[in-house]
Amino acid sequence: MQVTVSGRAREQELRRAASIAELPGFEFRAREQVDWTAQVLQVSRLGLSLKTADRNYRWHPGLLHTRVEAGWAHPLVRAMALRPGDRVLDCTLGLGTDASFLALLTGAPVIGVEVHTGLAMMAQEGLRNTGRAVRVVNADAHTFLAGLPDRSFDIVWGDPMFPAGAAVTHSLDLVRLVGSHAPLGPRWLEQALRVARHRVVMRDVAGGTLLERLSPDDILRTPRPRPRYGIWCCRAAGTSL
Numbered sequence: 025m026q027v028t029v030s031g032r033a034r035e036q037e038l039r040r041a042a043s044i045a046e047l048p049g050f051e052f053r054a055r056e057q058v059d060w061t062a063q064v065l066q067v068s069r070l071g072l073s074l075k076t077a078d079r080n081y082r083w084h085p086g087l088l089h090t091r092v093e094a095g096w097a098h099p100l101v102r103a104m105a106l107r108p109g110d111r112v113l114d115c116t117l118g119l120g121t122d123a124s125f126l127a128l129l130t131g132a133p134v135i136g137v138e139v140h141t142g143l144a145m146m147a148q149e150g151l152r153n154t155g156r157a158v159r160v161v162n163a164d165a166h167t168f169l170a171g172l173p174d175r176s177f178d179i180v181w182g183d184p185m186f187p188a189g190a191a192v193t194h195s196l197d198l199v200r201l202v203g204s205h206a207p208l209g210p211r212w213l214e215q216a217l218r219v220a221r222h223r224v225v226m227r228d229v230a231g232g233t234l235l236e237r238l239s240p241d242d243i244l245r246t247p248r249p250r251p252r253y254g255i256w257c258c259r260a261a262g263t264s265l
């Protein structure tokens with residue numbers, strides 16, 4: 025991806041763009057060399073933005089306000105049987121709406137793994153500015169999980185991208201544009217169950233088939249067109265539904 029700076033960038037933005045350009049998959053372009061018809065990560069005084077031919081995307085909290093309004097009654101939280109202090113590993117961070125919400129409820133830091141480097145950087149910057157206790161890791165969740173000790177998190181959470189055509193909120197436009205659309209499958213689940221002490225939870229679109237293929241212990245259904253939550257209990261931890 026191209027990296028550039030805004031027209032009124034200072035030395036510090038230039039330095040930041042140059043250091044991003046050292047990461048694999050990024051290349052620095054002076055503004056006059058940018059191909060503005062392709063995706064560009066831009067560093068400005070306001071922070072990072074991702075520009076396309078017709079839009080300028082910035083980090084935003086997404087539908088965090090609706091989650092916060094629902095609080096402990098939110099289906100995601102019920103599916104997790106979340107408790108104050110629980111340590112949550114979010115394997116599909118995106119821009120961090122869920123991670124931010126979960127950190128707020130538990131009062132404990134959430135680790136958020138995001139495979140797309142640009143999204144991970146934008147999430148890290150946005151979440152830092154809101155003061156949320158989310159530690160962002162730029163990695164593939166499979167690789168990250170494989171390096172973790174057994175039973176090292178209370179909850180492991182996965183929210184893979186819904187299939188094209190599913191009703192989704194515009195707040196996910198940027199994530200859908202650049203993020204990974206690969207589903208989470210048995211390989212992810214096996215590692216997630218090893219790492220979780222309490223529960224593994226995965227979101228699926230209403231009417232989807234992803235969950236059935238992974239045989240969850242239970243599915244928490246919400247009124248259509250809202251998503252469903254697959255629940256796997258870690259019985260070794262002495263918990264049951």
Ligand SMILES: C[S@@+](CC[C@H](N)C(=O)[O-])C[C@H]1O[C@@H](n2cnc3c(N)ncnc32)[C@H](O)[C@@H]1O
Binds near residue numbers: 115143163166
């Ligand atoms: C539907 S979005 C998640 C939205 C997120 N739950 C939120 O609250 O904003 C899925 C995200 O997971 C990322 N992703 C998909 N597969 C991944 C993997 N194996 N490892 C890390 N991130 C992954 C995608 O790049 C995308 O940003």
